[in-house]
Amino acid sequence: xxxxxxxxxxxxxxxxxxxxxxxxxxxxxxxxxxxxxxxxxxxxxxxxxxxxxxxxxxxxxxxxxxxxxxxxxxxxxxxxxxxxxxxxxxxxxxxxxxxxxxxxxxxxxxxxxxxxxxxxxxxxxxxxxxxxxxxxxxxxxxxxxxxxxxxxxxxxxxxxxxxxxxxxxxxxxxxxxxxxxxxxxxxxxxxxxxxxxxxxxxxxxxxxxxxxxxxxxxxxxxxxxxxxxxxxxxxxxxxxxxxxxxxxxxxxxxxxxxxxxxxxxxxxxxxxxxxxxxxxxxxxxxxxxx
Amino acid sequence: xxxxxxxxxxxxxxxxxxxxxxxxxxxxxxxxxxxxxxxxxxxxxxxxxxxxxxxxxxxxxxxxxxxxxxxxxxxxxxxxxxxxxxxxxxxxxxxxxxxxxxxxx
Numbered sequence: 258x259x260x261x262x263x264x265x266x267x268x269x270x271x272x273x274x275x276x277x278x279x280x281x282x283x284x285x286x287x288x289x290x291x292x293x294x295x296x297x298x299x300x301x302x303x304x305x306x307x308x309x310x311x312x313x314x315x316x317x318x319x320x321x322x323x324x325x326x327x328x329x330x331x332x333x334x335x336x337x338x339x340x341x342x343x344x345x346x347x348x349x350x351x352x353x354x355x356x357x358x359x360x361x362x363x364x365x366x367x368x369x370x371x372x373x374x375x376x377x378x379x380x381x382x383x384x385x386x387x388x389x390x391x392x393x394x395x396x397x398x399x400x401x402x403x404x405x406x407x408x409x410x411x412x413x414x415x416x417x418x419x420x421x422x423x424x425x426x427x428x429x430x431x432x433x434x435x436x437x438x439x440x441x442x443x444x445x446x447x448x449x450x451x452x453x454x455x456x457x458x459x460x461x462x463x464x465x466x467x468x469x470x471x472x473x474x475x476x477x478x479x480x481x482x483x484x485x486x487x488x489x490x491x492x493x494x495x496x497x498x499x500x501x502x503x504x505x506x507x508x509x510x511x512x513x514x515x516x517x518x519x520x521x522x523x524x525x526x527x528x529x530x531x532x533x534x535x536x537x538x539x540x541x542x543x544x545x546x547x
Numbered sequence: 548x549x550x551x552x553x554x555x556x557x558x559x560x561x562x563x564x565x566x567x568x569x570x571x572x573x574x575x576x577x578x579x580x581x582x583x584x585x586x587x588x589x590x591x592x593x594x595x596x597x598x599x600x601x602x603x604x605x606x607x608x609x610x611x612x613x614x615x616x617x618x619x620x621x622x623x624x625x626x627x628x629x630x631x632x633x634x635x636x637x638x639x640x641x642x643x644x645x646x647x648x649x650x651x652x
Contacts, residue, residue, distance in 0.1 A: 289592065289595070293611075
């Protein structure tokens, strides 16, 4: 269970395979396992894949603060330096994608290509905090399906919904259906600055998006509640290939690993146009508010 | 690639599980029939780590990811003995890694 000290924090990571370097960052409240059930076993045949646990997550050290996108991009930089990884392909899911984009903005010479799965972006968080954001209703409905009732005044309370969601059984992976080990995640939500830090914009402003020149594969599920971010990003990123996965929601790596891996491999191999398995372009997303 | 008997594999797996579960509240004896997920309370992350450590130790790639994903898909569990069977199969009976599936509980 190797760990490496980066910026004073012991970060846990796994490296597998051989070939060009790929570094993959999981999302908010997740851990590196999300990549290992199906995606890493395929990628490792052609790439050397490194998956860290972000600070506070998985087996990495939990710190009281330091969870802004910029802090975590600096953790990534420190990890790459320590592991001697010069110019990897970066892959991120959700908050992990935000971090990879922040990194590409600060250190474009240290990243060769970028695969951004469902980035949210702090600069666009106002779209998702709006009372009318469809994600709130869906979240409340999903909790109701497993018998967890949300009081009216908590229906748009992020911290409350997150904590309640920890009561749900696991949805994915070999332990599917079993109760979660909630304590580390409750600790992360209650005793660190993670939730506040998530909203830190820093250098990654809306204007800055246009300066991320790294070749980027931008992937969202066409049912995702983060589509308002897709609608902005696919127009503003100067060097991006947008893909919408039919029927996908926010958790692509777990929901549709085969399709996702196929798109990733095509992009990484640079075989010209990615096959038209998903739509691209604007959606008539009427439920999306600004 | 290290060669190992089933006994040696079982010893190694039990030892590693103790390492992974060290801080946990599990008081019953852990043996070959213990179920990793519903009894020992492993999460996906712990199972992924376990698979990585085992592969590293025996210096052999084994399809852990696929095996764990399959368990999730069919909604089953995995006993320690079945884990030993899996390692044994890929170490000793499938040395070229042609990859046959293992029957799950």
